[in-house]
Amino acid sequence: MNKIILDVKDVPSPVQWVTLSLQHLFAMFGSTILVPYLVGLSPAIALISSGLGTIAFLLITKWQVPAYLGSSFAFIAPVIAAKASGGPAGAMIGTFLAGLVYGIVALVIKKAGYRWIMKLLPPIVTGPVIIVIGLALAGTAVNMAMNNPAGEYSILHFSAALVTLAATIICSIYARGMLSMVPILIGIVVGYLYSLAVGIVDFSPVKEANWFEMPDFIIPFVDYEINVTLDLALLMVPVAVVTLSEHIGHQLVLSKVVGRDYIKEPGLHRSILGDGTATIISALIGGPPKTTYGENIGVLAITRVYSVYVLFGAAVAATLFGFIGKITALIGTIPTPVMGGVSILLFGIIASSGLRMLVDSKIDFGDNRNLVIASVILVLGIGGAYIQVSDQFQIQGMALAAIIGIILNLILPGNKEGAEEMFDKEDKNSIA
Numbered sequence: 039m040n041k042i043i044l045d046v047k048d049v050p051s052p053v054q055w056v057t058l059s060l061q062h063l064f065a066m067f068g069s070t071i072l073v074p075y076l077v078g079l080s081p082a083i084a085l086i087s088s089g090l091g092t093i094a095f096l097l098i099t100k101w102q103v104p105a106y107l108g109s110s111f112a113f114i115a116p117v118i119a120a121k122a123s124g125g126p127a128g129a130m131i132g133t134f135l136a137g138l139v140y141g142i143v144a145l146v147i148k149k150a151g152y153r154w155i156m157k158l159l160p161p162i163v164t165g166p167v168i169i170v171i172g173l174a175l176a177g178t179a180v181n182m183a184m185n186n187p188a189g190e191y192s193i194l195h196f197s198a199a200l201v202t203l204a205a206t207i208i209c210s211i212y213a214r215g216m217l218s219m220v221p222i223l224i225g226i227v228v229g230y231l232y233s234l235a236v237g238i239v240d241f242s243p244v245k246e247a248n249w250f251e252m253p254d255f256i257i258p259f260v261d262y263e264i265n266v267t268l269d270l271a272l273l274m275v276p277v278a279v280v281t282l283s284e285h286i287g288h289q290l291v292l293s294k295v296v297g298r299d300y301i302k303e304p305g306l307h308r309s310i311l312g313d314g315t316a317t318i319i320s321a322l323i324g325g326p327p328k329t330t331y332g333e334n335i336g337v338l339a340i341t342r343v344y345s346v347y348v349l350f351g352a353a354v355a356a357t358l359f360g361f362i363g364k365i366t367a368l369i370g371t372i373p374t375p376v377m378g379g380v381s382i383l384l385f386g387i388i389a390s391s392g393l394r395m396l397v398d399s400k401i402d403f404g405d406n407r408n409l410v411i412a413s414v415i416l417v418l419g420i421g422g423a424y425i426q427v428s429d430q431f432q433i434q435g436m437a438l439a440a441i442i443g444i445i446l447n448l449i450l451p452g453n454k455e456g457a458e459e460m461f462d463k464e465d466k467n468s469i470a
Contacts, residue, residue, distance in 0.1 A: 044345040046104055046296065058343055059351030063359075065333045066108040066352075068222030068380070071369055073109030073326045075377055076178065077117045077129070080324060082253035082359075082366040084109050087325030089357030091316025095330075096346055096353075098312035102304045104346045105292060106334035106353070107316045111388055112171050112281045113327040115436055116274050124270065126324065127262035132274035134321035135266070139278040140314020147307040155282065161399035163443040164283040165392045166412040170419030170436055171280070172389030179385050182378030194236060195375040202229025202379030210383075222380055229376035238375075243367040251363030256324030276437035279444070281329055285313050287395075288330040295339045407452045415443040 044050055050058060066088065074084040091107045099105075113136070120128040147155065183199030186192040206225030209217060217224065233239045258264055286301075289309055293300045300309060309330075316328040334352075338344055359365055396412075403409050417423075419439030433441065447453060 042297075042342055042344065044343040044348070046102060046298075046344045046346055048345050049347050050343075050345055055348065055351050058341070058345075058348045059355055061341070062106055062334050062337055062349060062352035063355050064223055065337045066106055066331050066356075068226055069111070069331070069333065069384070070108035070356075072222070072377060072380065072384070073111060073114060075369075075372070076114055076182075076381070077326060078121060079117075079126070079129070079326055080254050080366075081369045082361070083255065083320075083323055083325045084360075085356045086253060086360035087316075087320035087323055088328065089353040089355070089360070090323075091319050091328045092349060092353035092356075094315045094319060095309075095312035096350055098315060099308050100304050101346050102298075103289075103292065103300055103309055103312075104296065104338060104344050104349050105288070105309075105330045106349055107313065107328040108331045108333075109325075110281060110317075110327045110329035111384070112168075112277055112284065112329070113274070115171075115174055116277050116434075117326060119434060120270060120273055124265070124267075125262075126256050127265070128270055130256055130258065130262070130321045130324060131264065131266055132270050133325075133327045134318055135271055136274045136278040136281075136327055137314045137316075137318035137321060139275055140282070140310050140317065143282060144307040144311035144314065147310065148305070152301060152306045156286065158444065158448075159279065159283040159286075160447060161395050162401055162408050162411050163415070163440070163447050164280060165396040165399070165401065166415035167280045167419065167436070167440050167443060168284070168392030168395065169389045169416060170392075170439055172385045172387070172392065173420050174422070174436060175381070175385045179378055179381035182374050183382060184375075184378070187374065195238060195373070198229055198233045198236065198238060198373055199375040199379035199382070201232045202226065202376045203382055205229065206380055206383050222384065225380050225383075226372065226376060229379055230372055233373045233376055238373050239371055241371060243370055244364060247363040247367035249364055250361055251366065253360055253366065254324065258322065261324075272433045273437060276433075276440045280436075280440050281327075282310065285310060285330060288332060288335060291332075292330075292335055292338070295335060296344050405452070407450050410450065411443055411446045414446060415439045418442060 070084055070088050071081040074081045088108050095103070095105060095107055113133070116132065117129045120132040124131070143155065184191055184196045186195045202225050205228035206221050209221035209224045213221065213224075230239070256262070286306065289300050289306065313328065313330060320326060320328050334349070401408055403412070419436050422435045423438055424434045425438060
């Protein structure tokens with residue numbers, strides 16, 4: 039067994055602290071700024087909200103869970119849809135509602151135990167939904183890669199996307215150590231340098247930006263009035279159900295890496311509450327929904343440095359970066375095809391992770407029950423099916439697929455897990 043270099047409560051030396059915290063910052067940086075770039079929100083706010091959200095998570099989990107929270111890819115399509123119908127205000131209200139779902143689930147788990155949620159969201163449901171999350175965004179990635187700012191096909195811009203994609207793939211396959219944890223960031227850097235060489239980068243915003251600038255916060259009751267609609271709730275809330283499964287998976291992996299059972303101590307309810315609180319904080323200042331990051335769990339596994347103080351340092355650094363105008367402006371100069379090139383691989387990896395969940399869970403597709411559930415989720419989600427009852431009532435693609443998948447899993451015969459008790463003795467005792 040590999041020797042732990044810094045355990046969870048160990049305090050690093052000042053030099054270690056800065057170096058290791060920056061390493062975690064770079065691991066999450068590419069993905070965290072990509073999400074706001076895709077949905078039209080501020081990358082600066084995404085950095086600030088990820089930092090503040092991570093600090094809140096560490097506090098709520100009693101400084102026991104070394105995790106970093108960045109922008110969630112699962113909410114890209116719902117946030118875009120929410121912005122289309124209600125502007126940035128709609129996206130923020132929807133994000134807030136998703137955070138509330140986490141809080142409610144955390145409260146129920148606190149009272150009734152955690153077995154019920156694992157049975158409500160088995161791999162046969164969450165795997166196909168994760169595939170939908172990735173493939174439903176495929177068209178967005180390809181359009182970003184091929185088109186110029188006017189929305190017309192451009193071989194020059196497409197070449198920047200292909201160079202970015204190639205660099206990201208090469209780094210993912212051949213890089214070792216810390217470099218293997220930041221293929222997205224390296225791909226963006228290489229693509230950016232190529233874009234500079236072919237002349238599709240405009241540096242003027244960086245020259246005009248100040249070093250220290252106040253980001254464009256979006257504050258409720260200041261920048262918009264609160265208007266919660268059923269349509270908005272149905273757009274965002276079902277996706278939160280899916281990301282809860284992602285959260286549980288991350289906690290199980292993190293428990294194996296660190297050598298502690300985080301499902302029991304400090305408890306799944308605390309980590310879910312921390313995730314939800316981070317999402318609510320993000321909603322209150324104009325950022326995208328949050329989730330624990332697999333990239334940073336990978337850094338923990340490689341470095342064997344589990345100190346929560348290192349994660350805290352990364353969170354503080356991310357928060358400070360959001361107020362540096364030059365950095366925000368520089369992020370804004372990244373050409374759209376560069377982000378498109380990264381997205382081609384990243385969205386594919388999201389879909390592939392859903393396939394991997396099905397394989398790792400040994401889902402038997404010789405069983406018609408599993409075949410039916412997965413097939414219906416995939417076609418409804420990728421096809422963009424929706425239920426329209428009125429102008430204010432619509433359940434869209436991914437959300438509809440998730441809901442129907444859960445229902446099918448519960449009602450179709452042959453559900454061995456569903457036949458078992460939802461709460462074991464330990465859970466029942468916790469209700470009292």
